[in-house]
Amino acid sequence: MTPKKLWYALATVILLSFGVLGFFGVEIFRTMPPFPKQVVTTEGEVLFEGQDIKDGQNVWQSIGGQTVGSIWGHGAYIAPDWNADYLHRESVIMLRKLAEQDGLDYSTLPEEEKAKYQVLLRQELRKNTYDPTTGIITYSPLRAEAAREVGEHYAKLFLGDDAPEYVKLRSDYALRGKSLEDPAKMAKMNAFFAWTSWVCVASRPGSDVSYTNNWPHDPVIGNVAPTSLHLWSGFSVLMLLTAVGILVYYYAQSKEDEEGPLPTEDPLRGMKPTASMRATIKYIWIVSALMLVQMVLGAITAHYGVEGDALFSLPIQDFLPQAVSRSWHVQLAILWIATSWLATGLYIAPAVSGTEPKYQALGVNVLFGALIFVVVGSLVGQWMGVMQKLGLIENFWLGHQGYEYVELGRIWQILLLVGLVLWLFLMIRALIPALKRKDENRHLLTLFIIASLAIAFFYAAGLMYGRQTHMAIAEYWRWWVVHLWVEGFFEVFATVVAAFLFCRLGLLRIKSATTSVLFSTIIFLAGGILGTFHHLYFSATPTGVLALGATFSALEIVPLVLIGMEAYHNYKLSKATKWIEDYKWPIYCFIAMCFWNFLGAGIFGFAINPPIALYYLQGLNTTAVHGHAALFGVYGILGIGLMLFCLRGLYPDYKWNDKLIGTAFWMINIGLFLMVTISVLPIGILQAHESITNAYWSARSAEFLQQDFMQVIRWMRMPGDLLLGTGELLLVIFIFGLHFGWSRKAKR
Numbered sequence: 215m216t217p218k219k220l221w222y223a224l225a226t227v228i229l230l231s232f233g234v235l236g237f238f239g240v241e242i243f244r245t246m247p248p249f250p251k252q253v254v255t256t257e258g259e260v261l262f263e264g265q266d267i268k269d270g271q272n273v274w275q276s277i278g279g280q281t282v283g284s285i286w287g288h289g290a291y292i293a294p295d296w297n298a299d300y301l302h303r304e305s306v307i308m309l310r311k312l313a314e315q316d317g318l319d320y321s322t323l324p325e326e327e328k329a330k331y332q333v334l335l336r337q338e339l340r341k342n343t344y345d346p347t348t349g350i351i352t353y354s355p356l357r358a359e360a361a362r363e364v365g366e367h368y369a370k371l372f373l374g375d376d377a378p379e380y381v382k383l384r385s386d387y388a389l390r391g392k393s394l395e396d397p398a399k400m401a402k403m404n405a406f407f408a409w410t411s412w413v414c415v416a417s418r419p420g421s422d423v424s425y426t427n428n429w430p431h432d433p434v435i436g437n438v439a440p441t442s443l444h445l446w447s448g449f450s451v452l453m454l455l456t457a458v459g460i461l462v463y464y465y466a467q468s469k470e471d472e473e474g475p476l477p478t479e480d481p482l483r484g485m486k487p488t489a490s491m492r493a494t495i496k497y498i499w500i501v502s503a504l505m506l507v508q509m510v511l512g513a514i515t516a517h518y519g520v521e522g523d524a525l526f527s528l529p530i531q532d533f534l535p536q537a538v539s540r541s542w543h544v545q546l547a548i549l550w551i552a553t554s555w556l557a558t559g560l561y562i563a564p565a566v567s568g569t570e571p572k573y574q575a576l577g578v579n580v581l582f583g584a585l586i587f588v589v590v591g592s593l594v595g596q597w598m599g600v601m602q603k604l605g606l607i608e609n610f611w612l613g614h615q616g617y618e619y620v621e622l623g624r625i626w627q628i629l630l631l632v633g634l635v636l637w638l639f640l641m642i643r644a645l646i647p648a649l650k651r652k653d654e655n656r657h658l659l660t661l662f663i664i665a666s667l668a669i670a671f672f673y674a675a676g677l678m679y680g681r682q683t684h685m686a687i688a689e690y691w692r693w694w695v696v697h698l699w700v701e702g703f704f705e706v707f708a709t710v711v712a713a714f715l716f717c718r719l720g721l722l723r724i725k726s727a728t729t730s731v732l733f734s735t736i737i738f739l740a741g742g743i744l745g746t747f748h749h750l751y752f753s754a755t756p757t758g759v760l761a762l763g764a765t766f767s768a769l770e771i772v773p774l775v776l777i778g779m780e781a782y783h784n785y786k787l788s789k790a791t792k793w794i795e796d797y798k799w800p801i802y803c804f805i806a807m808c809f810w811n812f813l814g815a816g817i818f819g820f821a822i823n824p825p826i827a828l829y830y831l832q833g834l835n836t837t838a839v840h841g842h843a844a845l846f847g848v849y850g851i852l853g854i855g856l857m858l859f860c861l862r863g864l865y866p867d868y869k870w871n872d873k874l875i876g877t878a879f880w881m882i883n884i885g886l887f888l889m890v891t892i893s894v895l896p897i898g899i900l901q902a903h904e905s906i907t908n909a910y911w912s913a914r915s916a917e918f919l920q921q922d923f924m925q926v927i928r929w930m931r932m933p934g935d936l937l938l939g940t941g942e943l944l945l946v947i948f949i950f951g952l953h954f955g956w957s958r959k960a961k962r
Contacts, residue, residue, distance in 0.1 A: 217657050220732040227736055231743035238747070238759055239690055245756045246686040247413040247425045251349035253405075255358045262405035264349070268682040270406030272606040273399045276599055277372070278537025279616020281544075282389065285410055286426060286753050287832035288689065289618055290540055292519050292919075293387040295833055298430040298911035300364055300411040301339075305435050307360040308335055336436035340424070342416045351412065365404040373400055386916035388522035388536035395602060410685065413754055427760060429752035430910035431830055439829050446761050447824040450768035454820075457772045461737070465779075477720040480793045483962070487864055488564045489575035490644070495864055495953070496582050497557035498857050501550045502946040504589070508546035509942050513935055515539045519919075520928050537600045541614065541621045542593055547845060548619060548700060549589055554853035555704060556637055558711055559666065561860045563644035566659070566714060570644075577640045584633045591629075592622035599623070610681040617688065619696045620676050631673050638670035657728040658717075661735065662710045668703035675699070686754040697746040700849070705742075706735050708852055712804060715859055719797070721787045734773060741769025748823050752832060760825055767823045774816040781808035796962060797862060799875050803855025806883050807848055814843025818890075830905045834913060835898035839890050847886055854882075854945065861952055868958035875948045875957070881941030889934030896927050 253262040274285070283293030312331045313320035320331060343352040353361065370380050374392035384391065394400050413425045415435055428437045517525055518536040560578055564570050598604050599613025612623045620627070642663060649659055675694035679687055713731045716722040747755075747763030788794060788801040818840040822831045831837065858875075897919075905913035912918055951957030 215729065215733070217728055217732060220729065220736065221657075224732060224736050224739070227740050228743070231739065234744060234762065235746065238756075238762065241758060242686055242690050242750075242755050245418075246684055247416075247754050248344050248346070248349070248351075249684060250344060250351040250409070253351045253353060253408070255353050255355055257355060259358065261353060261358055261361060262408065266402045266405040267409045269606065270402035270404065270409075271685065272610065272681060273394070273403040274406055275616025276602065276604070276606060276609045276614060277393045277403075277616075278535075278541065278600050278614060279621075280618040281537045281540045281614075281616075281621065282393070283387070284833045285685070286414070286689070287429065288749075288753070289833065290536075291833065291835055291838060291914075292522070292536065293389065294911065294914040294916075295430060296407050297411045297414050298432065298909075298914060300407050301415060301430070301432060301435055301437075302909070302911040303364045303367065304357075304360045304411070305335055305339070305432075307363050308338065308356060309434075311356055311359065332434055335434070339415045339435050340417050340422075342419060344416070361404075361408055365401070365408075368404055368407065369397065369400050372403070373397065383916060385522035386920050388518040388531075390531055390535045390537075391523075423757075425754045426752045427757070427825075427829075429829060429832070431905060432909040432911060434909070439826060442757050442760060443825040443829055446764035447826040449761075450764040450824050453765050454768040454771055457769055461772055476791045477793075478791075480796065480962075481720050482565075482718060482863055483793075483866060485565065485863060485866070487866075488570040490570060490578045490640075491561050491564055492864065493575050493578040493582070494557045494561045494860060496579075497553055497560070497585075498861065498949060500582075500586065501554045501557070501853075501857065502949050504546050504550035504553070505942055506946055508543055508550060509939050511539050511543040511546065513939065515543050516928075516931060516935065520925055535600060537614075538597050541596050541600070544619060545592065545596070545621050546589075547850070551845075551849050551853045552700075552704070553585065554857050555708060555711075558856040558860055559637070559641050559707070561863070562711060562714060563641050565718070565863070566655070567645050567648035569647040574640065574644060577636070581633060581636050581640065584629070584636070588622075588626050588629050588633060592626035595623045595626060596621055607681065617692050619700070620692055624677070627673075627676050631670075631677070634670040634673055638666055641666050654724045654728070655717075658710060658713060658724065658731060661706070661731060662714070665703055665707035665710055669699070669707055672699045672703060689750060689753040690755075693746050693749045697749060698743065701844075702739070702742050704849065705738060708849075708856065709734055711856060716787065719794070721790060721794070737773045738770075741766045741772060745770045748828070751825050751828055764823075764825050768820070770823075771816055771820050774812050781805050784808065796869065797859070798872075799870070799879060800855045800858040800862065802879060803851050803858060806879070807852045807855065809883075810843055810847025810851060810886075814840060814847040818843050830910065831898070831902055834901040834905065835894050836902060837898075839895045839898055842886065842894065843890050851882070857949075861949065865952045865958065867961060869960050869962055871948065871951065871957045871959055874944060874951070878941045878944035878948055881937045881944065883941075885934045885936070885938030885941055887934070889931050889938060892934060893927055893931035896930075897924060900924070900927075 249264055249267065250262075251264045252260055254260050279285075280289030283289055283299075284291075284295045285297060287295055289295070309320050309328075309331050312334055313323065318327075320328065323331075338354060338357060344350070345352070369375075370377070371383060371387075371389070372393045373395070394403070414430060415424050415437060417423065418425055423440045423442075424437065427443065428440050431437055431439065514525060514530070514534070515536060518539070521527075522536070523529065523531050560581075564574065595604075595612045596614045599609040604613045610623065611625050614621055615623060622630070645659060645663065648655060649663075673695060675691050675698070678691040678694075709731055713722065713727040717724050717727050744762050744766035747759045748767035749763075751760050751763055784801055784804045788798055788805075794801075818836075822828055822836050822840060901913040901918070904918055918924070948957045
């Protein structure tokens with residue numbers, strides 16, 4: 215297929231996909247659960263004001279939001295999902311009171327008698343009592359009593375009641391002694407918990423399925439998987455098989471272009487790094503530092519799962535609570551990975567064009583300073599927010615937004631967007647001379663610029679929701695950032711950069727590389743853009759979102775079917791000629807990335823992505839398995855590989871200390887594999903069994919997760935964590951050793 219036809223196909227995929235994405239964004243807004251003006255009892259007592267719910271959302275965000283348990287399944291794993299927990303506690307109280315009305319003790323009744331009260335409970339909970347004309351949700355006096363009791367429980371939990379059972383429960387949940395100090399704020403957060411839980415059980419108008427498609431699973435309250443989950447899960451598998459067959463046929467009938475003779479020596483050996491290219495070394499150094507800090511924070515966060523109020527008896531919750539350590543761990547992962555890719559772009563742009571624009575080095579240095587300011591400022595702001603040192607409005611702007619992966623306050627989001635636009639400006643001005651030449655590189659260059667534009671501007675999706683925006687809408691835009699920005703266009707950018715590097719080395723012909731990259735981008739974005747919806751199955755979205763998410767997230771797996779061919783191709787390139795040995799470890803990182811793409815994104819990703827699977831597994835440790843293996847295994851190791859390519863050009867005169875970098879490479883990959891498969895995955899499988907067999911709340915409960923054998927499995931992370939951490943440390947030692955000498959060997 216010619217590049218022209220591929221460009222038409224790519225444009226069609228992008229326009230149609232974003233058209234559908236936008237249309238269903240409007241549908242989500244149109245059908246989202248109502249924000250009530252009030253929640254009142256049938257006797258006229260006001261339980262919550264609508265504004266209390268909105269303020270309660272901000273209170274929840276200020277304590278860490280999705281880094282402290284989860285709402286609608288999105289968030290951290292140590293504390294429970296507050297909706298599942300709330301609904302379970304509410305149902306226990308209401309069943310007890312229903313039986314007491316008949317003078318009976320529910321706990322002693324035979325199962326057939328319990329079933330009668332469970333039917334009454336479901337009739338009560340599942341009836342949608344929202345009146346659109348008045349904007350009021352009505353509770354029965356019985357449900358209002360249950361809401362008060364659940365609220366009292368959460369008040370004791372978050373306000374720091376010193377009763378032994380609450381001290382232990384806070385430790386099990388890794389909560390601070392006093393997450394909140396103001397009872398008025400606690401009352402508002404209770405209103406938020408009550409409303410988001412009501413959304414999970416109240417039937418949509420004209421339907422017997424709740425706003426969250428009956429999530430979370432809890433048969434007692436009538437939350438069981440609806441037919442649509444089974445139907446669209448089956449359809450997604452059929453789509454996957456069909457698309458795989460078409461792709462295999464395409465590759466089977468396509469003849470690979472014959473490559474010309476390989477260069478006899480390194481084509482980049484004589485390239486002299488420009489001032490702006492040399493300036494990127496600071497980015498690589500700061501990436502190295504952030505990587506180590508992020509690794510340490512990950513170890514601390516993992517330890518909170520076994521000792522929720524301390525670190526080996528040191529009371530670090532007082533100054534580094536789990537909400538902060540996890541926020542920093544996740545945020546720094548995104549920042550160091552993104553920075554490594556940004557540095558690669560700044561390095562490769564002058565290399566491709568052969569031109570150094572005036573003041574380019576100054577721009578690179580200014581951008582570096584701006585990134586440091588945003589990183590430090592956002593981390594400090596998150597700490598101040600969680601430690602309750604900011605008001606609710608100040609917290610939104612400067613502190614902790616409470617949304618996983620976009621925790622940083624709005625001011626820091628805006629400044630980061632400004633930095634990305636500056637990066638885009640520096641990239642384009644360096645590439646203009648190459649674009650003017652209109653040679654065979656123009657297709658890759660154009661795709662490179664498109665990917666760069668997307669990286670700069672798609673982050674702006676995180677600015678599309680406000681401080682008190684409806685959760686369904688905020689989740690829609692948040693996943694634009696997480697899925698489309700991080701998982702989508704960074705992948706396209708990295709693919710193009712890798713193709714450029716191999717072409718500059720003379721290992722690939724520009725024509726075949728162009729065709730391959732364009733085709734890969736089409737296949738990836740065909741599933742990847744609308745695959746965003748697979749994160750939104752249970753975020754109070756209509757069934758159409760579920761159908762599209764199931765269908766197109768299955769297509770995301772299609773390119774991974776041929777990942778073995780890509781890995782083998784990269785391996786052949788690493789053996790192609792003698793001088794390519796100097797690029798062994800960057801290429802090995804690309805091979806490792808292929809492995810983790812297959813395992814982390816492919817196997818572990820598809821295991822949880824079909825609706826019927828995610829219905830039971832969302833927010834369990836199975837999600838953490840996919841998250842670690844995909845984010846670090848794919849994007850992190852790819853970022854490391856790109857940095858190593860840059861370092862090869864920045865220190866061109868010496869061979870590397872293969873023993874040091876080789877040990878780091880293998881320890882990182884083996885450590886990650888052991889951590890995921892020996893500890894996190896078994897916990898996730900056990901949780902999945904509990905969720906499917908009993909209920910989702912049980913799989914996330916302290917009673918289940920704090921069993922002795924579960925603690926043993928958590929401690930089994932240690933070997934993998936130690937290997938991974940040591941490997942990262944050796945990698946950093948190697949990187950700095952290129953400058954100071956111990957990583958350099960004989961002259962090339």
